[in-house]
Amino acid sequence: MDYIVEPARSLPVVAKVDLCVIGGSCTGVFAAVRAARMGLSVALVEKTNALGGMAGNGLVCVWHSLYDTELKEQVIAGLTYEMTERLAKVNAIKTTGANPPSFVFNPEELKIELDAFVKEHKIQLFLHTLYTAAFTDGRKVTAVAIENKDGRGAIEAGFFIDASGDGDMARHLRLPHYIPEHPQPPTACWYLQGDIQSMDYISLLRTCGPEFGLEDDWGWGTTLPGGSDVHMRADTHVFDAFCADASDLTRAEMTGREQMRRIVRLLNARGNGPYRLLSACSHIGIRETYHFVTRFRADWKDLLLGRRYEDAVLNGSYRVDVHLTNPRGITLMYLDGRKVTQYGRNERTEVSDWREELGVSGPPATYYQVPFDLLVQERYDNFIAAGRMLNADEESFGALRVMVNLNQLGEAAGVAAALCVDGDVPVQKLDGVSVRRALKAGGSAL
Ligand SMILES: Cc1cc2nc3c(=O)[nH]c(=O)nc-3n(C[C@H](O)[C@H](O)[C@H](O)COP(=O)(O)OP(=O)(O)OC[C@H]3O[C@@H](n4cnc5c(N)ncnc54)[C@H](O)[C@@H]3O)c2cc1C
Incomplete structure (x- = not known):
């Protein structure tokens, strides 16, 4: 590769704050809001035109249950619950009939909220x-570089949270990382207009897909609050694309859109037309790229067996949900022991019981936790x-990656930042129990 040498230049400092958050999904926004409520001045940097991340520009409009699996105890509250209440006031959220019930919201309204x-x-x-870059002095991060219409500038802060999904800042800081052998594939979500309720949509795609250049694949969809013939569909997958790589990301965006068009063509040829591709996500849905090493690594057995931690920062009840690349399909593992793997578009299903296989008896856990150390890197x-x-x-990631869980990690990061800045304590010395206490005092159900 050829290189050019960029001349050194001075960056204008465009903000000096207590906390700078990179990435404006709910993870980042909730980190920022929690820290602001605890008195910090906060800057939030988002590369797109709107907040919400996957839930906004990605059109991923489902938040899972806030209750334990028996629907007896609300185990998730905090800002996730606050946001559902706010969306309810503008008629932009509904609960689904699924068991346990989930929330479906209007992504455009979420952005505005x-x-x-x-x-x-x-x-x-x-x-x-x-x-674009991080500056450090010994064990301290001192500033970040940003680029926008005004050019290149810097933000100085006492604390930094990377909520960029891919961990762009963590990577620039050279924190130890790993990439799974088969990262879960990305999916481009889209709005389909037309009648798919009166037919077996999945079977139609399975039988006619190959003729229209579609791979045997798995997908899901939902209607938006308000009721209409508009469906959010998440039934494209771009396999073998690592979306933290610029050329793979470009290919994935284009391939995802092409898959939407193929599905619409198939439906118009074989369904109860007419059908229309109403709009496509403005950012492909990325499930997985880099992971960064922290003091605690989530382990699926501890997670699904419901191990408890006195410094818990997250409660969750969403099942393990892993999208498989090879062979294509999806594996779901429930807290009650069921393990279901579906190959292709409902082509073949394998069912087993992971609790039986582990030789576990007694009542199953109804929710799980992770401790504060999941957020603590050493450098x-x-x-x-x-x-x-x-x-x-792989399995615990398949459960923890959903938004009702990551929203809580964002809140915990914001609270930890506030405690570190206030007490002038390094994050490694912060007592996780105090983070849990502050989260609870601020409305979390921990
Ligand atoms: C198709 C699909 C379906 C899914 N279905 C569900 C579901 O039904 N329910 C559920 O809860 N979860 C679902 N998930 C998982 C969930 O959406 C994601 O795991 C979650 O949104 C990730 O959140 P995040 O905050 O880590 O990252 P993201 O939501 O990706 O947010 C990262 C944010 O950082 C910004 N950013 C990135 N890099 C930079 C940078 N260098 N500078 C500035 N800003 C930057 C991005 O623009 C974005 O706003 C799904 C995922 C996919 C892909």
Whole structure:
């Protein structure tokens, strides 16, 4: 590869704050809001035009149950619950009939509600602004470089949270990382207009898919709140694309859109037409890229057996949900022991009981936890990465990666940042129990 040498230049410092958060999904926004509520001045940097991350520009509009698996105890509250209440006030959220019930929301309304949320908390928001580099001094991160219409600038802060999904900042800080052998494939979500309720949509795709150039694959979809013939569909997959790689990401975006068109063509030829590709996500849904090493690595057995921690920062009840690349399919593992793997579009299903296989008896756990150490890296005193870059094995990642869980990690990161800044404590020395206490005092169900 050829190189050019970039001349050194001075960067204008565009903000000096207590906390700088990179990435504006709910993980990042909730980190920012929690820290602001605890008195920190906060800057939030988002590379796209809107907040919400996958739930906004990715059109991924489902939050799972806030209850334990028996629906007896609300195990998730905090800002996730607050946001569901806010969305309910503008008729932008509904609960599904699934068991346990999930929430389906309107992503456009979520973006607007998140705008209001950051405004109310006087968070300095930078949209259309890409984080590009980190500056350090010994064990401290001192500043980040950003790029936007004004050019290149710097934000100085006392603490930094990387909520970029891929862990862009953690990577620039050279924190130890790993990539799974088969990262879960990305999916481009889209809005389909037309009648798919009166037919067996999945079977139609299975039988006619090959003729229209579609691979045997798995997918799901939902209608939006308000009721209409518009369906959010998540039934594309781009296999073998590692979306933290620029050329793979470009290919994945284009291939995802092409798959949407093929499905619409198939439906118009064989379904109860007419059908229309109404709109496509403005960012492909990335499930998995880099993971970063922290003090605690989530382990699926501890998770699904419901191990408890006195410094828990997250409660969850969502099952393990792993999208398989080879062979194509999906594996679901429930807390009650069921393990179901579906290959292709419902082509073949394998069922087993992981509790039986482990020789576990007694009542199953109804929810799980992870401790604060999941957020603690060893190298920098004032840095946390929160989001899907978390440290986990394949199965526990398949459970923890959903938004009702990552939202809580964002909140925990924001609270930890506030405690570190206030007490002038390195994150490695922070007592996880105090983080849990502060989360609880701020409305979490821990
Ligand atoms: C198709 C699909 C379906 C899914 N279905 C569900 C579901 O039904 N329910 C559920 O709960 N979960 C679901 N998930 C999982 C869930 O959506 C993700 O795991 C979760 O949204 C990841 O959150 P995150 O905050 O880590 O990252 P993201 O949501 O990816 O957010 C990262 C944010 O950082 C910004 N950013 C990235 N790099 C930079 C940078 N350099 N500078 C500035 N900003 C940057 C991005 O623009 C984005 O806003 C699904 C995922 C996919 C892909």
